Amino acid sequence: MRVALLNDTSAEDFSEQLLTIGNGQVPVDESSGLISFPNNFCNFVSSKGELINNVFKDIISNYKNNEWLSERAILAAKNKDVDDLNYIIQNKIIETMHSFKSYQIRITS
Helix, strand or coil: CCCCCCCCHHHHHHHHHHHHHHCCCCCECCCCCCECCCCCCCCCCCCHHHHHHHHCCCHHHHCCCHHHHHCCCCCCCCHHHHHHHHHHHHHHCCCCCCCCCCCCCCCCC
């Protein structure tokens, strides 16, 4: 998938870096099995709370602002990590929350 970046060079650089990682083109350290990120690729934090506060600073006053929300994202490798982060972020919002669930069934006659 390619995204229209609207002449934003930093977004273009970030997109290219993500593709490089996703395509397995980043060298892997043989002793640790890890890759190194360029310094301008992301912000390093020591906890989930610090990550959330950096990305969603002022969430309480901005959570209804779709434009503000659309400019933020946290990427995680595992769905469990995403679920944990979403739970923490949603609990910062002081309002009645609603969950909308769906399911599919197949009816045979």
